[in-house]
Amino acid sequence: QDAFVAFHVDKVLVSKYLKPLQIGELAPDQPSIEPNKNEMLVQDFRQLRDTVEKMGLLEPNQLFFFLHLAHILLLDSAAWLILFYFGTSLMPFVVSLLVLTISQVQASWLQHDLGHLSVFRKTKWNHLLHKFVMCHLIGASAKWWTLLHSQHHSKPNCFQKDPDIDMHPFLFTLGKKLSVELGIKKRKYMPYNHQHKYFFITLPPLLFPTYFHCHTFYIAYTKRYWVDLAWMMTFYIRFFYTYGSLLEIKSVLAYYFIFRMLESSWFVWVSQMNHIPMDIYYDKNLDWVSTQLQATCNVEQSLFNDWFTGHLNFQIEHHLFPTMPRHNYWKVAPLVKSLCAKHGLEYQCKPLLTAFADIV
Numbered sequence: 001q002d003a004f005v006a007f008h009v010d011k012v013l014v015s016k017y018l019k020p021l022q023i024g025e026l027a028p029d030q031p032s033i034e035p036n037k038n039e040m041l042v043q044d045f046r047q048l049r050d051t052v053e054k055m056g057l058l059e060p061n062q063l064f065f066f067l068h069l070a071h072i073l074l075l076d077s078a079a080w081l082i083l084f085y086f087g088t089s090l091m092p093f094v095v096s097l098l099v100l101t102i103s104q105v106q107a108s109w110l111q112h113d114l115g116h117l118s119v120f121r122k123t124k125w126n127h128l129l130h131k132f133v134m135c136h137l138i139g140a141s142a143k144w145w146t147l148l149h150s151q152h153h154s155k156p157n158c159f160q161k162d163p164d165i166d167m168h169p170f171l172f173t174l175g176k177k178l179s180v181e182l183g184i185k186k187r188k189y190m191p192y193n194h195q196h197k198y199f200f201i202t203l204p205p206l207l208f209p210t211y212f213h214c215h216t217f218y219i220a221y222t223k224r225y226w227v228d229l230a231w232m233m234t235f236y237i238r239f240f241y242t243y244g245s246l247l248e249i250k251s252v253l254a255y256y257f258i259f260r261m262l263e264s265s266w267f268v269w270v271s272q273m274n275h276i277p278m279d280i281y282y283d284k285n286l287d288w289v290s291t292q293l294q295a296t297c298n299v300e301q302s303l304f305n306d307w308f309t310g311h312l313n314f315q316i317e318h319h320l321f322p323t324m325p326r327h328n329y330w331k332v333a334p335l336v337k338s339l340c341a342k343h344g345l346e347y348q349c350k351p352l353l354t355a356f357a358d359i360v
Contacts, residue, residue: 002045002288003154009117009323037287041343045289045320048339052321057332060325065119068110069133075103076137083246097255101262107137108267109310115146118325135231139239140212141220143228153322157275157295158283164271165280171202175280196360203272208264209257270308273299273355274315278348292319293340297348299355301330308352316347 008014026032033039052058079100086092113119114130127142134142148163155161159168159178168174169182173192182192191198220228243252279294286294299305299313306313314329317336324332340347350358 002042002049005049006288006320006322007150007153009121010123013123033287034285036285038290038343041289041339041345042287044339044342045287048335049321051335052324052332055331057328058321058324060119060121061327062119064325064327065110065113068106072103072107072110072133072137075099075106079103080242080246083243088247088251093251093255097259097262101259101266104138104259104263105266106307106310107133108263109312111138111142111145112149112310112312113326115142115149116322118323131228131231135228136234136238139232139235140216141225141228141232143223143225144216144219147219147223153319155283156292156319157278157280158291159281161283164275167203168280172199174276177281199360204265204268205261206264207268209260212264213260269356269359270310270312272359273297273352274312277355277358289320289339290345292316293345293347295319297350297355298333299352300349305352313352 004014005011031039033042079096082092082096082099110119111130111134114126114133117123117126119129120126130142130146134140134145152162152164157165157175159165159175165174168178169187170189172190172195173179173182179192217229217232219225220232239256240252243255247255274296278297284291293316296315296319298316299309301313311326311329312318314326314333317324317329317332318326320336321332337347339345
């Protein structure tokens, strides 16, 4: 299926695991595509996929990712050096916080690339560096992220299948259809008529310092990701040892919580701008392309937007080709637009601030 092809880099290796899952074969007169799926769209997308492979757009530019990692490490070091050289008064404290926040967010974009196996040709090198960036530089479990994010990519914005929208209906009501359904049932969890106000002080600043902190350790422990847990502990040992040598315990804890809040705010606004304003409902079992297009939109390209969003401003291309290195999204975008135009599919692309406004 298109999802299987999209997710896996080494098709030969993963195909070895398929035989135990086989439950039968289609009769010769049975179609290989379900009747509720757009057969012409499926065929055209597979041709586009072949074109993408022939153009070499799935091949990573490792210099690009090396420079990206280098600027993350430089910023990470600079955050500590600012406090070391200029002292711990308010101004160096604030500047150091901002520098570390930038480093952490950019590291989260890089771990996203590694988790999608788009940095190295060899899967094992992607996994190894993923653990270094996600566990050691950020302090979260790489396997935890892969578990949740793979589900998101499989069924984006599909209620009860995409973990990214599990906040419905407990914290927010999402999607026009699900909101109406909740109103008809008269089930009340939160004052939803005010959610556009309480959103600002809940999800953006608090997702990382509260929920993600607990959830990543909970999943890593219950699923026995011992290697991840060991890597994660190196982050906390490094952080509290280095910053604890310069700051008092209260200041260290305040520094940690504030940079997590800033990092969380940046991440939430960027990650939600591509999905939350789009269609959110139960799984309709559509074809791969239609499933992704209904749940994603793009933000206009610029050097700043590319860097600020980790190229997630090309969310449509990323969802159609999740293993594609992000520096090639702009090259495939015109081909995807042509495919959408041919089949009457909406290809949304908007300015960055408009995308933020659409969340609210």
